[in-house]
Amino acid sequence: MNSYRLQKFKDSMYLCGFMASGKSTLGKALAEKLEREYRDLDEVIVEREGKSIRAIFDEHGEHYFREKEWEYLLDLTRNFKGVVSLGGGALQNQRIVDHLKVNGLLLFVDTPLEQITDRVLQSNERPILFNKDGKIKSRDTLFTELKALYSGREKFYKQAQVAIKTPLFSSVEEMTEAAIEKITRHV
Numbered sequence: 001m002n003s004y005r006l007q008k009f010k011d012s013m014y015l016c017g018f019m020a021s022g023k024s025t026l027g028k029a030l031a032e033k034l035e036r037e038y039r040d041l042d043e044v045i046v047e048r049e050g051k052s053i054r055a056i057f058d059e060h061g062e063h064y065f066r067e068k069e070w071e072y073l074l075d076l077t078r079n080f081k082g083v084v085s086l087g088g089g090a091l092q093n094q095r096i097v098d099h100l101k102v103n104g105l106l107l108f109v110d111t112p113l114e115q116i117t118d119r120v121l122q123s124n125e126r127p128i129l130f131n132k133d134g135k136i137k138s139r140d141t142l143f144t145e146l147k148a149l150y151s152g153r154e155k156f157y158k159q160a161q162v163a164i165k166t167p168l169f170s171s172v173e174e175m176t177e178a179a180i181e182k183i184t185r186h187v
């Protein structure tokens with residue numbers, strides 16, 4: 001199933017896409033199938049900062065989180081070869097997009113915003129879910145905010161060399177196979 005060229009491809013693959021789009025699930029499955037090592041940038045940040053993402057946002061603010069996110073991502077691009085899932089806001093500017101594309105293959109996990117909104121509501125962990133007073137936002141408010149955020153970010157996601165649509169109800173196995181097929185055309 002895996003082409004010879006794909007087996008020979010030893011650069012990193014970076015999964016970008018909006019929050020809760022399934023980057024980590026797909027990234028892990030891809031790494032396993034391709035027998036590559038795997039890292040989740042959010043997990044690296046949590047480990048190295050010694051606190052949850054929500055606590056980092058609450059205690060230090062988003063600007064600090066974004067600085068750390070870029071610092072640890074840069075470190076991964078220099079010292080790690082494998083599959084990396086990024087946080088939804090990791091593509092902060094054009095320089096980062098260019099850096100990732102020069103250092104590996106950028107994949108965009110493209111998931112409908114309705115599905116993303118449901119997942120953000122279910123998981124209880126992403127800072128955008130909460131108002132300043134700590135209360136959970138309504139679905140309508142959350143959807144409107146996510147949509148605005150997405151429209152500012154999609155220009156970066158869309159520059160990925162490979163886009164993988166994640167249809168409703170598709171299994172991880174099916175998504176992984178579809179991703180491998182698309183990646184194979186690019187390596």
Ligand code: S3P
Pocket residue numbers: 017018019020021023042053086087088089125126127
């Ligand atoms: C964020 C996405 C999150 C995490 C943080 C901020 C964002 O990662 O980095 O909550 O701004 O889109 P996921 O994309 O893994 O949810």
